[in-house]
Amino acid sequence: xxxxEALTREATELAQGRPAPHLPLAGAxxxxxxxxxxxxxxxxxxxxxxxxxxxxxxxxxxxxxxxHFLANLxxxxxxxxxACQYAPPHEFGVNVPRAMAQVRVRTYVExxxxxPLGRLYQRNGLALALALAAGLALFLMLAAAxxxxxxxxxxxxxxxxxxxxxxxxxxxxxxxxxAVLALAxxxxxxxxxxxPGPASAPAVTEATHxxxxxxxxxxxxxxxxxxxxxxxxxxxxxxHHLTFYGFMLCFAATSVATLYHYLLGWSAPYAxxxxxxxxxxxxxxxxxxGTAGLWWLNRRRHPLQGDPAQRPMDLAFIAxxxxxxxxxxxxxxxxxxxxxxxxxxxxxxxxxxxxxTMPYGKFAHGVYRGAxxxxxxxxxxxxxxxxxxxx
Ligand code: SF4
Ligand code: SF4
Numbered sequence: 001x002x003x004x005e006a007l008t009r010e011a012t013e014l015a016q017g018r019p020a021p022h023l024p025l026a027g028a029x030x031x032x033x034x035x036x037x038x039x040x041x042x043x044x045x046x047x048x049x050x051x052x053x054x055x056x057x058x059x060x061x062x063x064x065x066x067x068h069f070l071a072n073l074x075x076x077x078x079x080x081x082x083a084c085q086y087a088p089p090h091e092f093g094v095n096v097p098r099a100m101a102q103v104r105v106r107t108y109v110e111x112x113x114x115x116p117l118g119r120l121y122q123r124n125g126l127a128l129a130l131a132l133a134a135g136l137a138l139f140l141m142l143a144a145a146x147x148x149x150x151x152x153x154x155x156x157x158x159x160x161x162x163x164x165x166x167x168x169x170x171x172x173x174x175x176x177x178x179a180v181l182a183l184a185x186x187x188x189x190x191x192x193x194x195x196p197g198p199a200s201a202p203a204v205t206e207a208t209h210x211x212x213x214x215x216x217x218x219x220x221x222x223x224x225x226x227x228x229x230x231x232x233x234x235x236x237x238x239x240h241h242l243t244f245y246g247f248m249l250c251f252a253a254t255s256v257a258t259l260y261h262y263l264l265g266w267s268a269p270y271a272x273x274x275x276x277x278x279x280x281x282x283x284x285x286x287x288x289x290g291t292a293g294l295w296w297l298n299r300r301r302h303p304l305q306g307d308p309a310q311r312p313m314d315l316a317f318i319a320x321x322x323x324x325x326x327x328x329x330x331x332x333x334x335x336x337x338x339x340x341x342x343x344x345x346x347x348x349x350x351x352x353x354x355x356x357t358m359p360y361g362k363f364a365h366g367v368y369r370g371a372x373x374x375x376x377x378x379x380x381x382x383x384x385x386x387x388x389x390x391x
Pocket of ligand 1: 040044080083
């Protein structure tokens with residue numbers, strides 16, 4: 001068994017360029033994470049910041065599965081970059097958030113289903129997402145124009161007078177179900193790469209709580225994470241919450257409306273005080289504020305935090321979510337006006353583009369990170385294989 005002195009010595013040598021030993025690693029990105037974690041394992045200053053460091057201390061070596069697990073456990077909060085005495089310009093060049101971000105996207109690509117579509121992660125950018133949404137909206141406008149319903153008041157403000165309910169379901173359900181299936185199969189591959197053992201009820205409860213509260217965006221001390229500099233801020237956590245819960249409320253609104261339609265036979269449009277409308281309005285406003293805040297923070301992010309190559313994918317995700325929420329709210333405001341059909345086409349185009357890019361864009365981070373947090377909640381309850389101390 002290696003002592004900490006031996007680890008320190010090895011980390012110093014690693015930082016000076018000796019190739020990472022003993023590791024069946026896939027590529028340069030995984031090797032870089034293994035290198036910085038060897039240094040962190042000797043230092044351990046950041047142990048209280050997030051789940052990555054306690055999980056790291058249960059290992060002395062980092063193979064590919066370990067690196068993928070730890071990379072997805074990282075929330076990219078930036079705390080360990082701003083606290084690190086070995087961060088650039090130090091010769092050790094320890095930048096944990098960037099190294100983790102570069103491996104995370106490799107995890108998505110490698111586990112993507114179907115595998116050839118994994119390449120879309122590298123192409124998914126703001127221009128592509130907006131062009132896709134605009135193209136789909138234009139296609140729907142042309143379809144509405146053919147039936148003469150593109151401009152003018154729709155009877156009772158009903159969307160189904162513009163696109164019949166059956167047409168909407170046949171267009172959207174397959175894309176949505178494909179997205180869910182692709183994400184589920186991808187995350188199953190990630191889970192099987194390093195299965196942590198059976199999940200107990202306390203582990204599931206803890207992981208669910210950590211996901212829903214975004215626990216590790218509090219910096220480990222409750223004052224928040226870092227964004228533009230070494231000052232702590234809770235803004236990222238709050239805007240993430242507004243985005244996440246806004247999205248969930250919009251999803252709940254659609255689910256309730258579906259139950260109304262199929263179980264109770266109540267067709268849209270619903271009254272402003274109905275449950276689907278209340279959920280949708282609250283969710284839409286929350287989603288707009290949350291995504292606007294995330295965009296603002298993203299543009300101000302410290303240049304060393306995260307992977308600059310993934311910024312276009314991040315912004316594409318934020319922009320599509322904002323467009324979905326804004327066009328959805330505009331639909332309510334423009335009900336009864338001649339612009340309803342055009343607005344509906346823009347909204348449906350944005351929703352379809354969001355569904356289509358969901359399994360091959362930033363949305364994946366929530367799913368993979370949730371799985372990594374559950375892995376960690378299971379692993380921490382198992383005896384440490386190192387047997388250095390009681391866990
Ligand atoms: S990030 Fe830096 S300060 Fe933190 S544990 Fe690693 S080497 Fe130490
Ligand atoms: S960036 Fe934040 S979440 Fe990621 S390893 Fe560092 S402290 Fe943990």
